[in-house]
Amino acid sequence: MLLIHCPHCGPRAQTEFSYGGDANVARPPAPEETDDRTWTDYLYLRDNAKGSHAELWQHIFGCRRWLRLHRDVVSHEITSCSDLPRPRTGNGS
Amino acid sequence: MSLGSFRLDSGGLIDRGRKISFTFDDRIYHGYHGDTLASALLANGVRLVGRSFKYHRPRGIYGLGSEEPNALVRLRQGARAEPNIRATQIELYDGLVAHSQNNWPSLRWDISSTLGLFSRFLPAGFYYKTFMWPGKFWPYYENFIRHMAGMGRSPEAPDPDRYEKRHGNCDVLIIGGGPAGLAAALSAAKGGALVWLADEGARLGGRCLGDGNETVRETIATLASLENVTVLRRTTVFGKYDDHLYGLLEHTGDHLASPARGMPRQRLWHLRTKQAVLASGAIERPLVFANNDRPGVMLTTAVLHYLRAYAVRSGKRAVINTSNDSAYRAAQILAAHGIEIAAIVDHRPGTKRRDMPGVEILPGHAVIDTSGGRDLTGVTIARLAGNGDTVRGSERRLDCDLLCLSGGFTPCVHLYSQAGGKLTYRQDIQSLVPQSDVPGMLVVGAAAGEFGGDEFAGGEAAMGRPISLSKSRRKQFIDLQNDVTAADVELAAREGYRSVEHVKRYTTLGMGTDQGKTSNLNGIAALASALDKPLADVGITTYRPPYTPVTIGALAGREIGVFLAPTRRTPMQDCHEKAGAVFTPAGLWQRPHYYPRPGETATDAVNREVLAVRRNVAVVDVSTLGRIDLHGPDVVEFLDRIYINGFNTLAVGMCRYGVMLRDDGMIFDDGTVARMSETQFIMTTTTANAGPVMAHLEYYLQVVWPELRVHLTSITDQWAVAAVAGPRSRDLLDSLDSSIAFASQAMPHMAWRAGHIGGIPAQVFRISFSGELAYEIAVPADHGHALWELLLATGGGFDVIPYGTEALTTLRTEKGHFVMGPEADGRATPGDMGLRAMLSAKKDFVGRRSLRLPGLAPAGRLNLVGLIPVDGGSSIPAGGILLQSQVAGPLPDKAGHVTTSVFSASLDKPIALAMVRDGRQRLGEELWAHSPLDGRIIAVTITDPVFIDPKGERLRA
Amino acid sequence: MPDPRPRRSALNRPPQPGELIQERTDLWIQRLYGPDRQSDFGGKLGLDLPEQANRASQDTALHALWLAPREWLLVSDADAARGNLAARIVANGGALSDLSHARTVFRIAAGPARNILAQGCPLDLRPAIFLPGHCAQSVLASVAILVHHLADGAHMDIYVARSYGQYMYDWLNDAAPPT
Amino acid sequence: MSRYSFASLVRHGVMGHRGWKPVWRDPEPKSSYDAIIVGGGGHGLASAYYLAKNHHLNNVAVLEKGWLGGGNTGRNTTIVRSNYLLDANARFYEHGMKLWEGLSRDLNFNVMFSQRGVLNLAHSKGQLETFRRRGNAMRLNGIDAELLNRGDVAALVPGMDLSGNARFPIEGGLLQPRGGTARHDAVAWGYARAADRRGVDIIQNCEVTGIRRDRTGVTGVETSRGFIASKRIGLAVAGHSTQLAAMAGVRLPIESHVLQAMVSEPVKPVLDTVVTFGAAHLYVSQSDKGELVMGGDIDGYNSFAQRGNLPVIEHVAACLLALFPQFSRLRILRTWGGIMDMTMDGSPIIGTTPVPGLFLNGGWCYGGFKATPASGWVFAHTMATGQPHSLNADLNLDRFRQGRVLDEKGAGPYPWAH
Numbered sequence A: 001m002l003l004i005h006c007p008h009c010g011p012r013a014q015t016e017f018s019y020g021g022d023a024n025v026a027r028p029p030a031p032e033e034t035d036d037r038t039w040t041d042y043l044y045l046r047d048n049a050k051g052s053h054a055e056l057w058q059h060i061f062g063c064r065r066w067l068r069l070h071r072d073v074v075s076h077e078i079t080s081c082s083d084l085p086r087p088r089t090g091n092g093s
Numbered sequence B: 001m002s003l004g005s006f007r008l009d010s011g012g013l014i015d016r017g018r019k020i021s022f023t024f025d026d027r028i029y030h031g032y033h034g035d036t037l038a039s040a041l042l043a044n045g046v047r048l049v050g051r052s053f054k055y056h057r058p059r060g061i062y063g064l065g066s067e068e069p070n071a072l073v074r075l076r077q078g079a080r081a082e083p084n085i086r087a088t089q090i091e092l093y094d095g096l097v098a099h100s101q102n103n104w105p106s107l108r109w110d111i112s113s114t115l116g117l118f119s120r121f122l123p124a125g126f127y128y129k130t131f132m133w134p135g136k137f138w139p140y141y142e143n144f145i146r147h148m149a150g151m152g153r154s155p156e157a158p159d160p161d162r163y164e165k166r167h168g169n170c171d172v173l174i175i176g177g178g179p180a181g182l183a184a185a186l187s188a189a190k191g192g193a194l195v196w197l198a199d200e201g202a203r204l205g206g207r208c209l210g211d212g213n214e215t216v217r218e219t220i221a222t223l224a225s226l227e228n229v230t231v232l233r234r235t236t237v238f239g240k241y242d243d244h245l246y247g248l249l250e251h252t253g254d255h256l257a258s259p260a261r262g263m264p265r266q267r268l269w270h271l272r273t274k275q276a277v278l279a280s281g282a283i284e285r286p287l288v289f290a291n292n293d294r295p296g297v298m299l300t301t302a303v304l305h306y307l308r309a310y311a312v313r314s315g316k317r318a319v320i321n322t323s324n325d326s327a328y329r330a331a332q333i334l335a336a337h338g339i340e341i342a343a344i345v346d347h348r349p350g351t352k353r354r355d356m357p358g359v360e361i362l363p364g365h366a367v368i369d370t371s372g373g374r375d376l377t378g379v380t381i382a383r384l385a386g387n388g389d390t391v392r393g394s395e396r397r398l399d400c401d402l403l404c405l406s407g408g409f410t411p412c413v414h415l416y417s418q419a420g421g422k423l424t425y426r427q428d429i430q431s432l433v434p435q436s437d438v439p440g441m442l443v444v445g446a447a448a449g450e451f452g453g454d455e456f457a458g459g460e461a462a463m464g465r466p467i468s469l470s471k472s473r474r475k476q477f478i479d480l481q482n483d484v485t486a487a488d489v490e491l492a493a494r495e496g497y498r499s500v501e502h503v504k505r506y507t508t509l510g511m512g513t514d515q516g517k518t519s520n521l522n523g524i525a526a527l528a529s530a531l532d533k534p535l536a537d538v539g540i541t542t543y544r545p546p547y548t549p550v551t552i553g554a555l556a557g558r559e560i561g562v563f564l565a566p567t568r569r570t571p572m573q574d575c576h577e578k579a580g581a582v583f584t585p586a587g588l589w590q591r592p593h594y595y596p597r598p599g600e601t602a603t604d605a606v607n608r609e610v611l612a613v614r615r616n617v618a619v620v621d622v623s624t625l626g627r628i629d630l631h632g633p634d635v636v637e638f639l640d641r642i643y644i645n646g647f648n649t650l651a652v653g654m655c656r657y658g659v660m661l662r663d664d665g666m667i668f669d670d671g672t673v674a675r676m677s678e679t680q681f682i683m684t685t686t687t688a689n690a691g692p693v694m695a696h697l698e699y700y701l702q703v704v705w706p707e708l709r710v711h712l713t714s715i716t717d718q719w720a721v722a723a724v725a726g727p728r729s730r731d732l733l734d735s736l737d738s739s740i741a742f743a744s745q746a747m748p749h750m751a752w753r754a755g756h757i758g759g760i761p762a763q764v765f766r767i768s769f770s771g772e773l774a775y776e777i778a779v780p781a782d783h784g785h786a787l788w789e790l791l792l793a794t795g796g797g798f799d800v801i802p803y804g805t806e807a808l809t810t811l812r813t814e815k816g817h818f819v820m821g822p823e824a825d826g827r828a829t830p831g832d833m834g835l836r837a838m839l840s841a842k843k844d845f846v847g848r849r850s851l852r853l854p855g856l857a858p859a860g861r862l863n864l865v866g867l868i869p870v871d872g873g874s875s876i877p878a879g880g881i882l883l884q885s886q887v888a889g890p891l892p893d894k895a896g897h898v899t900t901s902v903f904s905a906s907l908d909k910p911i912a913l914a915m916v917r918d919g920r921q922r923l924g925e926e927l928w929a930h931s932p933l934d935g936r937i938i939a940v941t942i943t944d945p946v947f948i949d950p951k952g953e954r955l956r957a
Numbered sequence C: 001m002p003d004p005r006p007r008r009s010a011l012n013r014p015p016q017p018g019e020l021i022q023e024r025t026d027l028w029i030q031r032l033y034g035p036d037r038q039s040d041f042g043g044k045l046g047l048d049l050p051e052q053a054n055r056a057s058q059d060t061a062l063h064a065l066w067l068a069p070r071e072w073l074l075v076s077d078a079d080a081a082r083g084n085l086a087a088r089i090v091a092n093g094g095a096l097s098d099l100s101h102a103r104t105v106f107r108i109a110a111g112p113a114r115n116i117l118a119q120g121c122p123l124d125l126r127p128a129i130f131l132p133g134h135c136a137q138s139v140l141a142s143v144a145i146l147v148h149h150l151a152d153g154a155h156m157d158i159y160v161a162r163s164y165g166q167y168m169y170d171w172l173n174d175a176a177p178p179t
Numbered sequence D: 001m002s003r004y005s006f007a008s009l010v011r012h013g014v015m016g017h018r019g020w021k022p023v024w025r026d027p028e029p030k031s032s033y034d035a036i037i038v039g040g041g042g043h044g045l046a047s048a049y050y051l052a053k054n055h056h057l058n059n060v061a062v063l064e065k066g067w068l069g070g071g072n073t074g075r076n077t078t079i080v081r082s083n084y085l086l087d088a089n090a091r092f093y094e095h096g097m098k099l100w101e102g103l104s105r106d107l108n109f110n111v112m113f114s115q116r117g118v119l120n121l122a123h124s125k126g127q128l129e130t131f132r133r134r135g136n137a138m139r140l141n142g143i144d145a146e147l148l149n150r151g152d153v154a155a156l157v158p159g160m161d162l163s164g165n166a167r168f169p170i171e172g173g174l175l176q177p178r179g180g181t182a183r184h185d186a187v188a189w190g191y192a193r194a195a196d197r198r199g200v201d202i203i204q205n206c207e208v209t210g211i212r213r214d215r216t217g218v219t220g221v222e223t224s225r226g227f228i229a230s231k232r233i234g235l236a237v238a239g240h241s242t243q244l245a246a247m248a249g250v251r252l253p254i255e256s257h258v259l260q261a262m263v264s265e266p267v268k269p270v271l272d273t274v275v276t277f278g279a280a281h282l283y284v285s286q287s288d289k290g291e292l293v294m295g296g297d298i299d300g301y302n303s304f305a306q307r308g309n310l311p312v313i314e315h316v317a318a319c320l321l322a323l324f325p326q327f328s329r330l331r332i333l334r335t336w337g338g339i340m341d342m343t344m345d346g347s348p349i350i351g352t353t354p355v356p357g358l359f360l361n362g363g364w365c366y367g368g369f370k371a372t373p374a375s376g377w378v379f380a381h382t383m384a385t386g387q388p389h390s391l392n393a394d395l396n397l398d399r400f401r402q403g404r405v406l407d408e409k410g411a412g413p414y415p416w417a418h
């Protein structure tokens, strides 16, 4: 069972997380201007490398944040786990 | 035989003050506290303890612990009976009951042992080659094969014992409490680390058990005194999992007749450690020759172990068959304890041996056969020629009742291999040993092939061939449990099953409950010689958890009975129970299905409930629907992107029905959304989808559109919600003490208001699923019970009744509302449901782009429609398939299927919803609803799905 | 508006003195979202809002438990914490979501609690690790929980969603050592 | 090579079994073949067999990187059924079922196909209605199906806990009586032996490391034993489909996940039906050797490790005890894992690819063992003719571009949810 180091909550058992798949899937920013091929690639194609895999997990029983991990899918070694990049919206008050 | 003839007068770790009686195969025997069943049986001179798997050969005690292949018994009785337990690991307790297995009518006279006579026709894999003709007969053949299957009998009653699970954390986990593990524990503990040490035995000491080793004794005492050391005895480390998680099975109650009150029988640990030390020792390897399986044939370490730990002589006159030096020291000890040594038969021609007075030592010899029936009476030995074959004419018989096998030691590398460690072959000890460290695991002691200076280990002394294969037709067993012989391995190789994995599967070598602990290496050696390859090139089969079998009850832990999965309760659950509701599962909830009155059938009750809604007023608990609080400056934008319809025009104080899709264009969920303020909305979801919708929203918010500022809070549990429905619902509410004006002008359809009802703070939403005038009343959960009682109080002349989900189904079917599941089954688009008009043209939303894919184009898709029986009265089969014709040809073209079928009490006739290909263009057409499962074919007419009040006048009333 | 009626908790079981597992009822519980970036949000409110993960703060009547970055659970059993505080939070750019009725809370003596939790929760709750004043969200017997080791060191509070309250109560009792 | 029969077994027995010949040759790879199949699992071997038998293409090689049958064919829970809802799946799997019924004799190798019935349990009226729809669809597709009520279930599976106070009480179930199990290894070995007899070269320990192509299409494969030419290459590598397709520049809508299975210690027969537990994740049967063979859900995250983790095993145990509390004191003997090629809609992909001469047989998810004969049959057809067979016409790769996915569960493009 994996031990995932949530950047917020610390090292936690995998049972606290739910899996979200390939982290490199990017939703086309303007779907309506996207052709069928690009759109269905987005819907159905995933990285499936036999090695380091960038993937999303949600800390569903913890801070509920979606996280980005790099995990070796053969050894299951997790080499990084970080928060998703967040836009800087200076919501000051 | 009386107690004592095999038992020494003194010594051993048993408590002679505590005599214990037990039964084996219904005969009473005695032993001492501290005995195992195996040691006690041996002490009583019981040598035949079981029958083998395939040939039902008589078998005795062979080993000393978890490597035991033979002595599997059924332990305990009644609901506590368990099959296939190793006698070597059963600690004796008073009143213990054990039975032998795999025999009929008795252990001594086992009919199936005659199978051995036909064994030449039952070689490895024989079943693949026969039983094929005539094809019809296979079930009978198979019945016979199944009859022969299995070792023990499965228990038949539910387990009375309790199993516990536990999570633990430590710095260093030491696996094995032999000298190596103890030393490792001590040094780790001295460094201050939090150390756990687990050993599957009842006592620490490993191979040194009972040998009087002072260092070991002191170390055990020191460890016991250290606060940072936790010692788990009777605890098997059975598996190594990712990120240094180990599975441990602690036998907390197995050494007792039954676990103490409140104590679990076994405890399954999930232990996370930083570092593990594998000190699991080594298992002695047998030698292979004809009839090497009789009771009385034992591993030398086992014989020693019974002598030193239990003061039991395993026999009176022993022959030692060895290929390494360790046997000599063993022989001395045996002799010192009164076991006569008939001879030491050493495979090595020029062994640098030491003399033992009175013992015949035969270098360059091997045992090649044994004699005896159900017990060993003697062995045949022969001289070995240079090539390893036996020299003809050199055969000689030696009388003995004990044959000690000593073919070297095989390190226990199971957990290392599970961790992905690679093995390498070491010629000097003729074993596979760890090649290099794996991260987080250190292998030490005998497990690492470090037999040290120990005189038992055989050290650098060259061994003979691990097995000697005489060309004998008699059976030479490699895997004693599964009755796999050297000939089977040869046959597999001859037939082309040459990979070690093929040999395993073809012969079943190593696939028994011992997983080949004593046989795998000999199997490899046999294969190497059959293929004429170096042993190192043969490879080894994969090691897998568990190290020894793990009780299914322990794996399940307390996840049994009601704790298999959580059960959720609404604040009104008590009321439903009191009202005698029949429940139906909805996700983790139990929702009232209907509320039968005495004497009523289910149908009666549902019809009554439906009519109450249509004609009067009734109440349903909808607290299970998911509720999500959304707030933030971008909440409107967010909802617009999530739902197919728009929300920016929704006024504060109003609600709107919304449908959301997955990005592949399929309907994902639906529900109403209420605008609480400029920047706050409350969304409702379907009961089953509450969790997935929340995760879906969080995904889009955090991953796809992180720039949107919206907070999501699940508030399902904050509210108790009752829907009051029916033409008199407003009258009912008006009759209550409330601050809210329910009249249509004040509160039109799809409005919501806050206030209080009967002194309870409430939010009331005028929304309707049933199509009647209806209000959903949400109150803080702690007041749900009071609200329900208030609504159902029959005062005021309203004959209010509660209704359940079955009536709800009928009501929504009458209104043509689809639901997630039957209609929106994950393959339906909004267009399929007739919701094209809802699709906003002004904005993008999740799933929109997919609707333009060719496969989602409207033509040819299944549409939501209604059905009525042509004859007006026949019920429409639920789950029926719609065909064009009454007669279904082979592979007919399907027009669609019935999704929900009900009897409409309101219309007094059966109706149904269905998904029909291009259905909306086919209103009025006739189809046939086929339900071959119950032999029904009903003619139906396609109708609009809305059966009642198509204009929605009732709900706007 | 104050609740005019007595509240009926998920268990609806008056506390029995001496029982190991005690339900805490009638709490005021809010999920608090701080503004995205503002250094001294807590200071402006006069609240000690722990910035460090898995920490809880306590002043006389109010606990603030860390849930996620800029998110806390405010818990109080005193009326004093309400009304005015909520208004000030909103005024300072924060937001609240009321969960007062959405949680069932169990209070258990710390020793037994550790023992019971270890039977179904993967958190590392060793005394040297999970100290008084710590809190953590996790999973227990398939249910989301929040554990709070109270500052006094003597007790732990376990929060679960209300609908799981009865189930969790039964589960905890089943896990508790027999008395 | 001798035919297998009872008589031959006796004859060989008398001679001490020294006369048996290898079941398959161990040939050196030739420099070129008319067709190459990558992957010596059941699908690859069956495809080769039917290429030779149905299409008279005998100059065929099966290239296996390890030992044949060592992939998922050697590690599945052996359930064979054709109880599908969607026509494209139902008809395909039912063709397979028919082939299973004659397979032992066709191959002259007893694959121990045991039609002991596959039962899906329902726990609510709603679930039963979903089953009713599936059962009716099956029947109309010529597939056997029976809807059972609680009493029927009790009669069929003695020992199952049908008490109403179970956490998920059993309402009934859908039974496919012709469903059952088969001996997984025998399927690989039987096809291998039969294909070898027809001249197919089965080459073990030969890993394909590259696929060569020119403008016209594929030209051959690079292997650990050198280049082997062929203008027709079929991939049947299960969990490694994406790896192999990538060698030819093709991306697939497939993710690799680990699925675990486990066996108990062997006991005398107590369970005669294959049972699947609808409320959670469990399927269980008892083999002819006596072990309970069990599986559950995938571990749930991408994996190329043929091993899994504890939670799934524990859940399977819990589900088993929900149905059969008396199995509590039995013990698990061994657990293992296999790498599943999970597609985005849960249905397989079998057909042509954008690269001429390259064919794909993959995406079998949990359920490809039962497909072995049908898959080989239609894949051979596709490879021989360049066109899909009518039975795999809808199982094409292009369906993902078209939005014509075959989503039996309606779970959407989340492979771990199928």
Ligand SMILES: Cc1cc2nc3c(=O)[nH]c(=O)nc-3n(C[C@H](O)[C@H](O)[C@H](O)COP(=O)(O)OP(=O)(O)OC[C@H]3O[C@@H](n4cnc5c(N)ncnc54)[C@H](O)[C@@H]3O)c2cc1C
Residues within 6 Å of the ligand: D038, D039, D040, D041, D042, D043, D044, D063, D064, D065, D066, D067, D068, D069, D070, D071, D072, D073, D074, D075, D076, D077, D078, D079, D080, D206, D207, D208, D209, D236, D237, D238, D239, D240, D244, D259, D260, D261, D295, D337, D338, D339, D340, D364, D365, D366, D367, D368, D369, D370, D371
């Ligand atoms: C635990 C488990 C339980 C299952 N239960 C069932 C069930 O009950 N019923 C059911 O119908 N299905 C089940 N399945 C699925 C079923 O096992 C598979 O779908 C099926 O066996 C796939 O067969 P295959 O021949 O395509 O793949 P495999 O048998 O995996 O064969 C593919 C072969 O390709 C080889 N290969 C890979 N890469 C290369 C390369 N580069 N070069 C050469 N060779 C290569 C591999 O070594 C492998 O031998 C289960 C699977 C698992 C793992």
Ligand SMILES: NC(=O)c1ccc[n+]([C@@H]2O[C@H](COP(=O)([O-])OP(=O)(O)OC[C@H]3O[C@@H](n4cnc5c(N)ncnc54)[C@H](O)[C@@H]3O)[C@@H](O)[C@H]2O)c1
Residues within 6 Å of the ligand: B065, B175, B176, B177, B178, B179, B180, B181, B182, B198, B199, B200, B201, B205, B206, B207, B208, B235, B236, B237, B238, B279, B280, B281, B282, B301, B409, B412, B444, B445, B446, B447, B450, B451, B452, B453, B454, B456, B457, B547
């Ligand atoms: N007396 C002999 O016959 C003999 C044989 C070999 C080695 N030795 C000597 O003993 C030393 C070896 O001692 P050691 O400590 O390496 O081995 P050991 O055999 O003394 O101890 C291994 C211990 O590990 C336990 N164990 C194994 N697998 C386990 C698991 N998965 N979970 C829990 N417990 C498990 C066993 O019950 C055993 O008590 C060497 O230095 C060698 O010289 C003696």
Ligand SMILES: Cc1cc2nc3c(=O)[nH]c(=O)nc-3n(C[C@H](O)[C@H](O)[C@H](O)COP(=O)(O)O)c2cc1C
Residues within 6 Å of the ligand: B510, B511, B512, B515, B541, B542, B544, D074, D075, D076, D077, D078, D184, D263, D287, D289, D291, D293, D306, D333, D334, D335, D336, D337
């Ligand atoms: C249907 C089936 C039954 C099995 N029965 C047994 C068994 O009785 N004993 C055993 O040790 N392994 C059994 N196995 C598991 C195999 O030993 C092995 O674990 C599996 O084929 C995967 O291979 P691997 O573990 O070598 O990777 C069985 C496997 C299957 C598919």
Ligand SMILES: [Zn+2]
Residues within 6 Å of the ligand: A006, A007, A008, A009, A010, A059, A062, A063, A064, A065
């Ligand atoms: Zn977290």
